Amino acid sequence: MSSVPLSDSENHALEQRVGQYLKKPRRNLSLIRIRESFFFFLLIGCGLFSLLVTVSIVFVLFSETLEFFSADEVTLSNFIGSARWNPLLGETKSFGIWGLISGTLLVTGIAMSLALPLGLITAIYLSEYAPRKVRDVLKPILEILAGIPTVVYGFFALMTITPFLQWLHDGFSVYNAMSAGIAVGILCFPTVCSLAEDALRAVPQALRDGAFGLGGTKFDATIKVIVPAALSGIVSAFLLAIARAIGETMIVALAAGSRPQATIDPREQIQTMTGFMVQMSGGDVSNFGTEYYSMYAVAFTLFLITLTLTMIGNLVRRKFRESYE
Amino acid sequence: MSDSASNDTLTSQESPSPAERATLVGGRRRMSTDRWFQRLCIATAAASVMVLVFLLASILVEGIPALTSTLVLGTPEPNPDEAGMWPAITGTLWVCSLCALISLPLGIGTAVLLEEFKPRSKFALRAYQLIQLNISNLAGVPSVVYGILGLTAFVSMFSLFDQVREPGAAAYEIGATYYDQFSNLASDPFLSMGSEEVAERYFFVPVNARTDAPTIPKPGMQALEYVDNVLVPVEVTVTDPFDAPAEPEALSYAIDINAVPGRISEKNWYYFRLPFGRGVLAGALTLMLVILPVVIISAQEALRAVPSSLRDGALGIGATPWQVVWNVTLPASIPGIMTGSILAMSRAIGETAPILIIAGIVYIRNSPHHLMDSYTVMPLQIYNWTSRPQEEFHQIAAGGIILLLAILMTFNAVAVLIRHRMHKQQV
Numbered sequence: 001m002s003s004v005p006l007s008d009s010e011n012h013a014l015e016q017r018v019g020q021y022l023k024k025p026r027r028n029l030s031l032i033r034i035r036e037s038f039f040f041f042l043l044i045g046c047g048l049f050s051l052l053v054t055v056s057i058v059f060v061l062f063s064e065t066l067e068f069f070s071a072d073e074v075t076l077s078n079f080i081g082s083a084r085w086n087p088l089l090g091e092t093k094s095f096g097i098w099g100l101i102s103g104t105l106l107v108t109g110i111a112m113s114l115a116l117p118l119g120l121i122t123a124i125y126l127s128e129y130a131p132r133k134v135r136d137v138l139k140p141i142l143e144i145l146a147g148i149p150t151v152v153y154g155f156f157a158l159m160t161i162t163p164f165l166q167w168l169h170d171g172f173s174v175y176n177a178m179s180a181g182i183a184v185g186i187l188c189f190p191t192v193c194s195l196a197e198d199a200l201r202a203v204p205q206a207l208r209d210g211a212f213g214l215g216g217t218k219f220d221a222t223i224k225v226i227v228p229a230a231l232s233g234i235v236s237a238f239l240l241a242i243a244r245a246i247g248e249t250m251i252v253a254l255a256a257g258s259r260p261q262a263t264i265d266p267r268e269q270i271q272t273m274t275g276f277m278v279q280m281s282g283g284d285v286s287n288f289g290t291e292y293y294s295m296y297a298v299a300f301t302l303f304l305i306t307l308t309l310t311m312i313g314n315l316v317r318r319k320f321r322e323s324y325e
Numbered sequence: 326m327s328d329s330a331s332n333d334t335l336t337s338q339e340s341p342s343p344a345e346r347a348t349l350v351g352g353r354r355r356m357s358t359d360r361w362f363q364r365l366c367i368a369t370a371a372a373s374v375m376v377l378v379f380l381l382a383s384i385l386v387e388g389i390p391a392l393t394s395t396l397v398l399g400t401p402e403p404n405p406d407e408a409g410m411w412p413a414i415t416g417t418l419w420v421c422s423l424c425a426l427i428s429l430p431l432g433i434g435t436a437v438l439l440e441e442f443k444p445r446s447k448f449a450l451r452a453y454q455l456i457q458l459n460i461s462n463l464a465g466v467p468s469v470v471y472g473i474l475g476l477t478a479f480v481s482m483f484s485l486f487d488q489v490r491e492p493g494a495a496a497y498e499i500g501a502t503y504y505d506q507f508s509n510l511a512s513d514p515f516l517s518m519g520s521e522e523v524a525e526r527y528f529f530v531p532v533n534a535r536t537d538a539p540t541i542p543k544p545g546m547q548a549l550e551y552v553d554n555v556l557v558p559v560e561v562t563v564t565d566p567f568d569a570p571a572e573p574e575a576l577s578y579a580i581d582i583n584a585v586p587g588r589i590s591e592k593n594w595y596y597f598r599l600p601f602g603r604g605v606l607a608g609a610l611t612l613m614l615v616i617l618p619v620v621i622i623s624a625q626e627a628l629r630a631v632p633s634s635l636r637d638g639a640l641g642i643g644a645t646p647w648q649v650v651w652n653v654t655l656p657a658s659i660p661g662i663m664t665g666s667i668l669a670m671s672r673a674i675g676e677t678a679p680i681l682i683i684a685g686i687v688y689i690r691n692s693p694h695h696l697m698d699s700y701t702v703m704p705l706q707i708y709n710w711t712s713r714p715q716e717e718f719h720q721i722a723a724g725g726i727i728l729l730l731a732i733l734m735t736f737n738a739v740a741v742l743i744r745h746r747m748h749k750q751q752v
Contacts, residue, residue, distance in 0.1 A: 035647065036646065039650075040442060040646075040647070043434050043437055043438035043442065045434075046430075046431050047434075047438045049431060050460055050618075050621070051456060051459055053463060053617070054459050054462070056474060057466070057474050060478065061470075061473070061474075064477065118372070121365060121366055122369050122370050125366035125367070125370050134370070140741075141377055144377065144734075144737070145373070145376075147668075147671060147737055148380075148675070148730070148733075149675025149676070149677065150678070151677045151708050152380075152384070152675075152726050153380075155711050155722060155723070155726060156384070158711060159711075159719060159723075160379070186376055186380075217355050217356060217358070217359035219359035219362045219363075220355060222362075240465065243467075244467075247467020249467065249469045249677075249678035250677045250681075253681075253708075253712075254711055274467065277469055277682065278681055278682070281472075281476070281681060282681065282685055282686045299470050299473045302467060302470060303466065303470050306466060306470075307462060307465070307466065309465070310462050310464075310465030314458070
């Protein structure tokens with residue numbers, strides 16, 4: 001087959017076409033590089049946003065709390081040294097945070113004396129004793145309990161628990177700490193239960209087998225081996241539940257009442273830190289008075305308490321975890 | 326034979342040492358302790374089931390009679406028989422879908438950063454640890470504190486725009502048209518119309534800004550009127566009430582020359598203002614802060630569940646890190662991410678405290694129409710009804726709770742279904 005010599009123009013066109021393919025980069029690398037770094041920086045922006053949230057919480061609470069303390073009628077010694085919280089009455093104003101903290105502690109105490117032992121026992125049952133079928137029923141029920149909005153628990157406390165308590169004993173007022181405490185306890189129960197169960201299940205099977213091999217009953221194995229081995233996880237679950245109970249708002253706003261007082265009588269109405277914040281935002285208080293800024297001081301106190309508990313909880317879980325590798 | 330042999334060994338130890346006897350005696354006690362503890366466990370677990378049954382039953386008994394179409398489609402009237410929660414349902418829809426639009430990309434993005442772009446330097450490692458610690462701490466912050474943050478950061482925007490301290494005033498806004506509203510002479514209560522019936526009419530005169538001085542009625546003034554919900558120009562006569570025209574047709578188009586108008590505003594769907602005020606956007610952003618840690622943590626878990634062989638394979642055939650994320654890791658972890666996101670959204674739907682802090686208890690009769698519109702949400706409406714003393718309101722609150730729980734159960738059921746299907750595929 002004799003090759004026909006190409007004309008100059010044809011030759012030129014062919015060279016150009018081949019050259020095009022040779023010169024053309026298979027992919028535009030710089031574009032890819034730009035895209036890569038664009039998305040990377042976008043993701044970094046997302047990550048930094050969560051830091052920004054924390055920074056702005058601290059900034060907002062701190063600056064508005066400073067505003068609160070700069071008012072003439074407020075002194076730091078009154079704030080941290082008094083149990084009389086009386087921000088609204090003109091002449092006898094007093095900003096003693098212990099009046100609110102005591103209410104929070106009372107409700108939290110009642111809630112935790114219910115939720116912690118019962119939650120731990122149920123967690124032990126689920127992880128060590130329960131047959132598979134019982135687990136399959138109980139776990140979804142706990143998940144449902146955990147998913148119910150807190151305002152529903154508030155309704156339950158006010159409409160069901162309080163009348164029941166009043167039926168048991170005449171001394172309970174319509175709003176009382178006991179009712180709110182029981183409801184908060186029910187709310188925290190699934191949290192304690194599922195976190196503690198996770199900790200118990202993370203204990204390796206070999207430890208159980210060892211305990212059984214030494215002749216221990218399930219109870220012996222649980223109390224003497226498994227619970228101590230999972231103790232860091234259980235303690236952290238307890239701390240997180242306490243933090244949750246302290247920050248709980250809607251139940252105490254509905255059922256605990258609105259009179260701040262330092263009492264240990266669970267039949268009395270009290271006010272918690274969160275309850276006070278709800279009262280301030282729901283009421284018709286002007287947006288610039290000292291009582292308005294007192295809301296930020298209370299929020300700052302609440303934030304510090306829960307942050308400390310959460311941090312200790314996370315620390316305990318990470319530092320004191322027994323590892324069996 | 327072996328049985329008898331072991332019997333022999335047992336019988337041969339006829340006199341065990343005191344220590345051995347102690348354990349044997351204790352053995353029976355330990356067995357009974359174990360049995361008692363098991364009974365205690367079963368009793369506790371049964372009690373938790375009882376609590377749930379009791380809770381649901383008490384709400385159902387009270388709420389079922391209140392579950393009517395009025396409750397779903399009505400507006401929150403002062404009379405409990407006519408009250409409904411339609412504005413609250415649409416408000417929940419607005420706030421939560423907006424919240425999902427903002428928080429899901431942000432949360433999943435953070436999770437992708439933490440899980441897929443592992444740090445290469447010591448400084449980056451520290452930064453990652455800080456972000457991770459920060460997220461677990463944010464998850465423990467009470468939602469009411471986020472409400473306080475939202476109140477300052479979104480509702481009043483750190484008071485940066487506080488030149489105007491009137492409530493509802495905006496320093497900067499687009500999408501709003503202001504009108505001065507005049508009523509015709511027929512609605513003047515001091516002017517006798519005789520026996521003639523004159524229809525009430527309202528006329529609107531556009532003004533440039535909210536702060537303009539009120540329009541003074543002048544003869545020959547241009548005015549607009551609503552005809553079938555559309556503003557059309559009409560001719561009005563401006564007269565002194567004492568020389569008002571006698572015939573009703575002319576009277577219905579007459580405006581008092583001394584009339585003082587009311588300032589109203591017409592807001593478009595794209596109405597936007599700074600600061601956000603107590604509007605839908607502020608509520609959605611605040612809820613976003615509440616559920617962001619939940620979204621991040623669940624998305625991280627979903628991404629961690631993707632086998633690393635998939636990533637290695639994609640990297641091996643020359644994919645860039647973002648291509649791995651976009652084409653391999655994200656599609657593989659979508660079911661897990663969706664489960665977590667749905668659960669986070671059901672938390673947002675039920676969240677009351679932050680919304681209560683930023684929106685307050687207000688009386689809302691209309692569904693929101695734009696991002697800055699005032700709103701109420703279902704749990705807030707339930708709280709509002711529960712906190713009233715009258716028994717009838719408690720019943721409709723229980724009805725509202727049934728609606729809310731039905732929505733949440735649907736969400737949870739979808740999440741469980743997705744999780745179930747995912748497990749099946751993996752097996």
